[in-house]
Amino acid sequence: xxxxxxxxxxxxxxxxxxxxxxxxxxxxxxxxxxxxxxxxxxxxxxxxxxxxxxxxxxxxxxxxxxxxxxxxxxxxxxxxxxxxxxxxxxxxxxxxxxxxxxxxxxxxxxxxxxxxxxxxxxxxxxxxxxxxxxxxxxxxxxxxxxxxxxxxxxxxxxxxxxxxxxxxxxxxxxxxxxxxxxxxxxxxxxxxxxxxxxxxxxxxxxxxxxxxxxxxxxxxxxxxxxxxxxxxxxxxxxxxxxxxxxxxxxxxxxxxxxxxxxxxxxxxxxxxxxxxxxxxxxxxxxxxxxxxxxxxxxxxxxxxxxxxxxxxxxxxxxxxxxxx
Amino acid sequence: xxxxxxxxxxxxxxxxxxxxxxxxxxxxxxxxxxxxxxxxxxxxxxxxxxxxxxxxxxxxxxxxxxxxxxxxxxxxxxxxxxxxxxxxxxxxxxxxxxxxxxxxxxxxxxxxxxxxxxxxxxxxxxxxxxxxxxxxxxxxxxxxxxxxxxxxxxxxxxxxxxxxxxxxxxxxxxxxxxxxxxxxxxxxxxx
Numbered sequence: 001x002x003x004x005x006x007x008x009x010x011x012x013x014x015x016x017x018x019x020x021x022x023x024x025x026x027x028x029x030x031x032x033x034x035x036x037x038x039x040x041x042x043x044x045x046x047x048x049x050x051x052x053x054x055x056x057x058x059x060x061x062x063x064x065x066x067x068x069x070x071x072x073x074x075x076x077x078x079x080x081x082x083x084x085x086x087x088x089x090x091x092x093x094x095x096x097x098x099x100x101x102x103x104x105x106x107x108x109x110x111x112x113x114x115x116x117x118x119x120x121x122x123x124x125x126x127x128x129x130x131x132x133x134x135x136x137x138x139x140x141x142x143x144x145x146x147x148x149x150x151x152x153x154x155x156x157x158x159x160x161x162x163x164x165x166x167x168x169x170x171x172x173x174x175x176x177x178x179x180x181x182x183x184x185x186x187x188x189x190x191x192x193x194x195x196x197x198x199x200x201x202x203x204x205x206x207x208x209x210x211x212x213x214x215x216x217x218x219x220x221x222x223x224x225x226x227x228x229x230x231x232x233x234x235x236x237x238x239x240x241x242x243x244x245x246x247x248x249x250x251x252x253x254x255x256x257x258x259x260x261x262x263x264x265x266x267x268x269x270x271x272x273x274x275x276x277x278x279x280x281x282x283x284x285x286x287x288x289x290x291x292x293x294x295x296x297x298x299x300x301x302x303x304x305x306x307x308x309x310x311x312x313x314x315x316x317x318x319x320x321x322x323x324x
Numbered sequence: 325x326x327x328x329x330x331x332x333x334x335x336x337x338x339x340x341x342x343x344x345x346x347x348x349x350x351x352x353x354x355x356x357x358x359x360x361x362x363x364x365x366x367x368x369x370x371x372x373x374x375x376x377x378x379x380x381x382x383x384x385x386x387x388x389x390x391x392x393x394x395x396x397x398x399x400x401x402x403x404x405x406x407x408x409x410x411x412x413x414x415x416x417x418x419x420x421x422x423x424x425x426x427x428x429x430x431x432x433x434x435x436x437x438x439x440x441x442x443x444x445x446x447x448x449x450x451x452x453x454x455x456x457x458x459x460x461x462x463x464x465x466x467x468x469x470x471x472x473x474x475x476x477x478x479x480x481x482x483x484x485x486x487x488x489x490x491x492x493x494x495x496x497x498x499x500x501x502x503x504x505x506x507x508x509x510x511x512x513x514x515x
Contacts, residue, residue: 004386005421006414007393010349028443041506042499043445044452045460049498051453052460053491056468058484068491077495089449096433097454099386099421102414104344165352166410167396175396193488194495201496 001069001157001180002094002109005102009164016160017107020088023115027084039082046078047086051093058190066186071113071153072121072145073191077198077205080122087114108160112153121149135199138206140302143192144295147184154180181290188298196305326427328372333432334439340424344417352402355409358416365419372427379422386418430454452505464494 008016031039050070057067070090074083088110094100101109128141158176162169198205328336347358369379390411397407425433431454438447467490 002389004390004393004414005344005417006347007410008348010345013348024446025443028445031445032443039506040445040448041452041509042502043449045456045498045502045505046495047449047453048456048460049495051457052464052494055461056464056487056491058487059480085446085449089446089453093430093450093453093457095421096425096430099382099418099425102344102417103421103424104341104348104417161393161396166393166406168400171399172396189484190488190491193485194492197489197492198495201493202499205496205499 001112001153002091002101003105003112003157003160005104007102007164007166008105008108008160012160012164013104013108016111020107020110020115023119024084024088024110027081030081031085043078043082043085043089046074046082047089047093050074050086050090053194054090058186066183068190068194069113069117069150069153069187070191071117072125072142072149072187073194075118075122075149076125076142076145076191076195080118083118083122084114087118108157112157112160116156117149117153120152121145124148135196135203135306136299136302138199138302139192139196139305140295140299142195143188143298143301146187146191147181147294147298150180150184150187151177185294188294189301192298192301192305196302199306326371326373328368328427331427333428333436336424336428337433337436340420343420347413347417350413352406352409355412358413361416361420365416365423369423372423374423374426379426382426383415383419383422387415390414390418456501460494460498463497464490467494 031043050073053068053070053073055067071083071087074086077083078086091101091110091113092106095103095106095109122145124145125141128144129138133141154176155173158169158172161167161172166172195206343361347361350357369376394407394411394414397403397410400406431451434447434450434454437450438444471486471490
């Protein structure tokens with residue numbers, strides 16, 4: 001999802017750089033007020049952790065492998081402002097160390113993977129987790145948050161490419177969404193595996209939504225979550241609204257409703273439900289059903305990952321018996 | 325160490341940004357004007373005395389991504405010319421960026437960002453990231469070797485669980501390392 005230089009028009013790149021600066025600046029100001037609690041080293045070393053974690057390749061199939069992006073995971077482990085700074089640092093350093101993603105497109109890349117990824121991931125995680133979640137619920141939420149963060153980042157990336165005139169929205173949106181809803185499944189599985197093992201080794205690290213030094217005061221977390229979600233929605237819809245006056249027709253085209261669109265949209269036809277005449281409704285319904293079933297899968301994954309208390313007690317008893 | 329290596333990082337970063345901005349501002353039908361920057365870049369590469377092999381191979385490593393992204397541009401009016409224009413522009417931008425990062429140490433770039441008043445929290449995070457990524461990378465490799473030594477062979481699911489577990493363990497170790505680093509920074513008057 002790293003956009004290289006040359007693909008974004010100057011207007012789009014500068015606009016998104018400004019947006020990223022605002023978001024990142026807010027996170028930095030918020031962290032500065034918490035700095036006396038001794039978290040500055042934690043952020044740096046956690047950024048190195050995300051960097052190292054991205055280099056661990058998970059075998060997928062037939063010799064291919066995928067890796068973690070980690071914005072939702074960072075959100076769950078470090079809280080929103082911390083995750084934002086950590087992910088932005090990772091993206092900026094990837095550009096400066098490996099030329100991964102352009103330097104002029106840095107604003108857009110930080111926006112997609114940092115801002116959108118962390119805000120969507122963190123808000124999904126927090127909203128699904130609630131106040132005092134069970135381990136299963138926590139693992140399921142982080143899995144779903146990982147998927148949502150990946151897909152949301154891809155959506156915003158597609159919007160930027162089409163705004164710059166690099167590709168038509170009707171081509172780039174289904175292509176990005178299709179690929180990243182699969183990549184997101186990998187992200188969901190890896191994030192939940194990591195959180196499940198952190199829960200086993202040191203569960204108190206997750207208790208406050210981050211190590212104590214970065215913990216948020218709980219009373220306004222709901223307000224922040226709501227605010228963050230609405231900002232994310234607006235930010236995601238902004239590229240679509242910007243193509244006005246023919247914004248709606250572009251959107252419907254993007255959803256594959258015009259038969260005149262290219263044959264490359266064929267995979268999109270899977271999203272349609274036969275029997276429902278209205279194409280928009282069918283697509284929205286299919287999208288909702290897909291997301292819901294994915295949430296169900298996340299829950300099953302969490303059930304598989306988190307050991308049941310009864311079984312854990314049984315295992316402990318067995319160990320005690322054999323050692324005694 | 326050539327003169328290009330020793331040039332101030334601000335200058336190099338500013339020049340690279342200006343060139344890339346100029347390329348981004350070119351309309352698609354004039355994208356080939358961007359090729360005019362190529363002699364300049366080649367002269368700079370020659371002056372910096374970088375070995376051409378690694379530079380070229382790293383440049384080519386980015387090509388698949390550029391091709392994939394440019395192929396998305398094909399499906400529109402004048403798609404071919406727009407795709408080719410994007411490919412030209414981004415290939416030259418990538419070469420510029422490669423030249424910048426292979427003649428400038430990362431720590432210099434972070435120092436430059438600090439000088440232009442990027443928030444301290446972010447700069448410190450980036451500096452620590454540059455310092456510790458190598459260390460944690462080594463730790464990951466050690467864990468991987470240990471896991472291979474215990475000869476874990478099983479289904480793919482078991483492999484994923486083992487990898488996830490070691491990442492979780494790595495995070496736990498990261499947090500305790502951060503506590504030690506913080507104490508060390510405090511005792512030296514920083515943090």
